[in-house]
Amino acid sequence: MRKRSVGINVRVSVTEKRKMTLMAKRCGLSLSEYLRQRALGYEPGGHPPKEVFDVLDKLDDIAERCSAWDETDIIAQTDRMRDLLIGSN
Structure with a gap:
């Protein structure tokens, strides 16, 4: 009921x-x-609109494809972009 x-x-x-x-x-x-x-x-x-999550998926894909020596910096950058798009938790 x-x-x-x-x-x-x-x-x-x-x-x-x-x-x-x-x-x-x-x-x-x-x-x-x-x-x-x-x-x-x-x-x-x-x-957030679906497009925000599409961008985040693409950023994650780019970070995974980068060489090992750049990976830490790139992941830090993508995390900053994620925070700008949807806010930090």
């Missing part, structure tokens, strides 16, 4: 709904989950 059984209806303009839907998509959430989190005081984080 679903825990969430009570609905809340809110009227918004078409523009507002588009903006909310876009923000939810950027966070990788459904519109309902995005609105639920925002209403409960959470600030959902953004979800």
Whole structure:
């Protein structure tokens, strides 16, 4: 059985709904989950686009193909780029 059984209806303009839907998509959430989190005081984080992960995969591939004497420096550089793209953990 679903825990969430009570609905809340809110009227918004078409523009507002588009903006909310876009923000939810950027966070990788459904519109309902995005609105639920925002209403409960959470600030959902953004979800990087697929292209960011494609770039990271390519950077890893480049680092693996470099000669051994450059590997440490190149890995350090790719780690810095990764941090710039998606932030450090």
